[in-house]
Amino acid sequence: MEKTSKLSLVFLILLFVAGFILGYSSGWFDPLSEYRVEGEQYSGGESTVFNESVNAFGEAAPNLTGNKDLFFVTGNAFFKRNWVTPPASTADLDGLGPLFNARSCSSCHLLDGRGSPPRSIDEEPVDLLFRLSRPSKEGNGTRPDENYGGQFNHMSVLGVEPEGDVRVRYEEIPGEYPDGTKYSLRKPIYEFDSLAYGDFPDDIMISPRIAQHLVGLGLLEAIPEERLKEVADSADADNDGISGRINYVYDHINGKMSAGRFGWKANEPSVRQQTAVAFREDIGITSEHFPEELCAENQKGCKEFPSGGNPELTSDILDRLTLYTETIAVPARRNWDQEDVLKGKKAFIEIGCASCHVPQQKTGIHPNHPELSNQTIYPYTDLLLHDMGPGLADGRPDWKATGTEWRTPPLWGIGLIETVSGHTFFLHDGRARNLEEAILWHGGEAESAKDNFKELPKTERENLITFLNSL
Amino acid sequence: MKKVLTAASLMSLILFTGCSTHQELKPVVENYADIVLATYQDALSDAEALDKAVNEFVENPSPATLDSTKKAWLNARETYGKTEAFRFYGGPIDDEDGPEGQLNAWPLDESYIDYVEASPTGEGESVGTNIINSPDEFPEITKEMIASLNEQGSETNVSSGYHAVEFLLWGQDLSKGPGGGERPYTDYVTGPEGTHDHQERRATYLTETTELITDDLQMLVNEWKKGEDNYRAFFASEEQINTSIGRILNGIGKLSKGELAGERMFVSWDLRSKEDEHSCFSDNTHRDIVVNALGIQNVILGEYKRTNGTVVSGPSVLDVIEDENEALAEELKETVTQSVELTQEIEPPFDQQILSQDGRQQIMDTINSLRRQGDLIAEAAAILGYNVDPDAI
Numbered sequence: 001m002e003k004t005s006k007l008s009l010v011f012l013i014l015l016f017v018a019g020f021i022l023g024y025s026s027g028w029f030d031p032l033s034e035y036r037v038e039g040e041q042y043s044g045g046e047s048t049v050f051n052e053s054v055n056a057f058g059e060a061a062p063n064l065t066g067n068k069d070l071f072f073v074t075g076n077a078f079f080k081r082n083w084v085t086p087p088a089s090t091a092d093l094d095g096l097g098p099l100f101n102a103r104s105c106s107s108c109h110l111l112d113g114r115g116s117p118p119r120s121i122d123e124e125p126v127d128l129l130f131r132l133s134r135p136s137k138e139g140n141g142t143r144p145d146e147n148y149g150g151q152f153n154h155m156s157v158l159g160v161e162p163e164g165d166v167r168v169r170y171e172e173i174p175g176e177y178p179d180g181t182k183y184s185l186r187k188p189i190y191e192f193d194s195l196a197y198g199d200f201p202d203d204i205m206i207s208p209r210i211a212q213h214l215v216g217l218g219l220l221e222a223i224p225e226e227r228l229k230e231v232a233d234s235a236d237a238d239n240d241g242i243s244g245r246i247n248y249v250y251d252h253i254n255g256k257m258s259a260g261r262f263g264w265k266a267n268e269p270s271v272r273q274q275t276a277v278a279f280r281e282d283i284g285i286t287s288e289h290f291p292e293e294l295c296a297e298n299q300k301g302c303k304e305f306p307s308g309g310n311p312e313l314t315s316d317i318l319d320r321l322t323l324y325t326e327t328i329a330v331p332a333r334r335n336w337d338q339e340d341v342l343k344g345k346k347a348f349i350e351i352g353c354a355s356c357h358v359p360q361q362k363t364g365i366h367p368n369h370p371e372l373s374n375q376t377i378y379p380y381t382d383l384l385l386h387d388m389g390p391g392l393a394d395g396r397p398d399w400k401a402t403g404t405e406w407r408t409p410p411l412w413g414i415g416l417i418e419t420v421s422g423h424t425f426f427l428h429d430g431r432a433r434n435l436e437e438a439i440l441w442h443g444g445e446a447e448s449a450k451d452n453f454k455e456l457p458k459t460e461r462e463n464l465i466t467f468l469n470s471l
Numbered sequence: 472m473k474k475v476l477t478a479a480s481l482m483s484l485i486l487f488t489g490c491s492t493h494q495e496l497k498p499v500v501e502n503y504a505d506i507v508l509a510t511y512q513d514a515l516s517d518a519e520a521l522d523k524a525v526n527e528f529v530e531n532p533s534p535a536t537l538d539s540t541k542k543a544w545l546n547a548r549e550t551y552g553k554t555e556a557f558r559f560y561g562g563p564i565d566d567e568d569g570p571e572g573q574l575n576a577w578p579l580d581e582s583y584i585d586y587v588e589a590s591p592t593g594e595g596e597s598v599g600t601n602i603i604n605s606p607d608e609f610p611e612i613t614k615e616m617i618a619s620l621n622e623q624g625s626e627t628n629v630s631s632g633y634h635a636v637e638f639l640l641w642g643q644d645l646s647k648g649p650g651g652g653e654r655p656y657t658d659y660v661t662g663p664e665g666t667h668d669h670q671e672r673r674a675t676y677l678t679e680t681t682e683l684i685t686d687d688l689q690m691l692v693n694e695w696k697k698g699e700d701n702y703r704a705f706f707a708s709e710e711q712i713n714t715s716i717g718r719i720l721n722g723i724g725k726l727s728k729g730e731l732a733g734e735r736m737f738v739s740w741d742l743r744s745k746e747d748e749h750s751c752f753s754d755n756t757h758r759d760i761v762v763n764a765l766g767i768q769n770v771i772l773g774e775y776k777r778t779n780g781t782v783v784s785g786p787s788v789l790d791v792i793e794d795e796n797e798a799l800a801e802e803l804k805e806t807v808t809q810s811v812e813l814t815q816e817i818e819p820p821f822d823q824q825i826l827s828q829d830g831r832q833q834i835m836d837t838i839n840s841l842r843r844q845g846d847l848i849a850e851a852a853a854i855l856g857y858n859v860d861p862d863a864i
Contacts, residue, residue, distance in 0.1 A: 074738045074742065082576075084578055084580040089581060089751055090578040096580075103628075158605070
C-alpha cells in the first residue's frame, strides 16, 4: 500500500472515531439521551438537599435566608412536641383534645415521613384516620354526623369517652400479568366497634386517609393557579381519556373559594390552612382560623371540657409551623442517569403515567418565601383530581371531588420512604404493600396506563419501579 | 447506592489507616465508656438520695422535709443533665426500648397526673379527671402502672420521670413573673390539715415514680459496666470501634446544636414563652443548660470530675481530631470552653431572661456558640470520615 493511502486510511478511521464520539455525545446513538435531562436530579430546584439518610425529609431548604433556618427549628420543635391535657403550666402546648387522633404532628408524620396502616388486626390505627360524614346538598357535599362529627377520634383526654375502636383486616385479590406472572392485591375492610356515641347511621360515609410525607409543600403552593388551569381538562377536550379537574374549596384565611392543592382529595388550598385543619381535627387544637373545638352536636362531655386557651394554638406558633411545613427541602434524586433508571423513566412516560404524574413544574411567586419562587421542580404531579375507578373509591364527595376522584399525589421522595419511614405502604389508605401494587390498583382514568404497565416485559416493569425509587 | 456506600466506607477506612489505628482508637472508646459509666453511677447515687428524701418526706411531710427533697431533686438533675451527651445514637438510653422518654420526657401531661387549677389565675379546680384523683379507674398506683401509662397508645402521655417528680414537689407554675410552682407540703398530709384529696395516692405516685427513675438508671449503669456481656462490650468491640467514634461525635453534635441550642434554648427565645422551658415547675432550666454543656465538654476533653472529686480521664476524640487537623481541634476546644462559660453566665430564672433585652442578647450569644460547636463537631467528623447531621435530633 502506498504511503498516502495508508495515511488517508488512518485519517478516515480517525474521522470515523471522531464522528462517533461527536455523535454519541450528541445523543445520536444513545436512545436514552432524551430522557437524560441534566438538572432533573434537583427535584426541588435550589431548595434541594442531598440527603439519603433517615433524616432525608427533615432538612430545611438550604437556600433559606435571614433567620428562617432558626424559625424552622421552632416549627420543627412544635411539630414533634406532645400537646397536653388542659389546663397546663406549659401554656403553649396546652389544649389537647378533648377528642383526638394523635398528641403531636410527628406521631403520624414521624421524621416528616409517611404513615403506615396497622400491621395486624390487633393494632389500633395511628397514622390512618377516618373522615366521617353524611350526605348533604350544601357546601362541600357532606355534613358532619350528629354523634361523631367529621372525623373518627379513637383517643380522648381522661374524663371524656373516646369514640370507639377500629380494626383493619384485608382481603387478598389475586391477579395475573399477561406474561403469566401472578400477583395479589389486598383490599382493606374496616370494622368499628365499642362505639361510644351510638351506632353509625346507615348513610354514614367513611373515608380512610393515611399521613403523607411532607417534602416540598411550599413549592407546590407556588405553582401558579393559571398553570393548573392550563393542564386541567375537565371535559377531556383532547380525548386522551384523562380529565384532570381543579378542586375548588373554601379558603378560610382569605374568605373565598380557591383551588385546592393539599390533602388526598385536594381539599385544602394552602399549607397554612392544611396545618390549622390538621391541628383541630387530629389533635383537637383550636387556632385563629378555626376557633371552635370540634365536638359533635351531641357530645356534651366534649363540649364542656376546659379549653387550653382561645385559641389554643398561638398565631406565632402557627406561623412557625407553616414556615416549617412549607420549607422542608426535597431530597435530590439518586442514580438519576443510570441506564435502568432512564429506561424506567422512558416506560413511565410512554405508557401514560406522566399524563397525571407530570414530571416538571415551574413555580411562580411564593407570597412568603422568595426562596421558593421561580424554581424548576420535579414533583411528578399535576395537583388535579382524577377518577381512579371503583377499586380505590371512598364514595365520599369533598367539594368538587366525587367519590371516585383523588388528587394525583406528588412522587418526589417516594424512593426514600422505606429509609425514612421503614415501610413501603402506598395509596390513600396504605393498602399497597409496594410501588408495584400501588400501580396495579390504578383504575378509572388510569386504567389504560395500568394495562400498559401489565403488558410490559418483566424487566421493563422492574426498570419502571427502579425509576420510581430514584425519585 | 450500594456502590456509593462501599466507596464511602472504603474512604473512611483509608482515612483511618492513614492516621489512627485501632490501637490508638481503642483507648479513646474505653475512656469514653469509663466516663459514661461514672456519670451514670453518679446520676444513680443522686437519684437514690432523692428516693431516700422522697420517702422521708412522705413519711413525715413538713416544710423542712419538702425543702430537703426539692434540694435532692435539684442535685439529681446536676448529674443526670451531663449524661445527655450520651444520647442520639441509639445506645441503651434511647434505643427502641430505651428509657429516655420515661426518664426525662417533656412537656409533662401534668393534669393527667394530678389536680391543676382550672384557670391560669388559680381559681377553681380542674374539672378533668386524673390518675391520682381517680381511685376507681386506677385502683393501685405502682411503678409498673406508671411505666405502662407512659406508653399508652402508640405515643406517650408523659407522666413519669424527673419532671413528674418535679411537678409533684413544686406543683404547677401559676406565677406571672419570676417563681416556680408553690405546692403546699400539706398536699401530702392526711387528716384535717391536709389539702387536696388523695394525699396517700399522691405520695405513692411520688415514691413509685422516683423508684422507676432509679430502676432505669441502674439498667443504664449495668449496660456500661466493664467486663460484662452488655452494650459496652458491643460498643468497645474491635468491629465497632470505628463506628463508635462516629456515635460519640453524633451524640455531642446533636446535643450541642439541634437539641440544646435549638429545641431547648432558641424555641423559648423565639416565642418569649414563659413555659417553653424544661424545668418549668422548679425554674431550674438555667442549670439544665449548664450541665448539658458540661456533659459535652467532658466527652470532648475525655475528662469527668466525679461527684466525690475523683477524676476519670484519658485520651479523647479531641486527640483523634488533633491528629488530623490541629487548628480545627484547637478551635473546637476553645468553642466548647466558651460555650460552657456562656451557659454559666445566664442568670436565673431563664423564663425571665428571655423577656429582657440583656438576657436575650446573652442567651442568643450562647445559642450561637453552641450552634458553632455543633458545626465544628460535624466538620471534624467529616474529616474523620463520618456523617454527622447536628441539626437532626
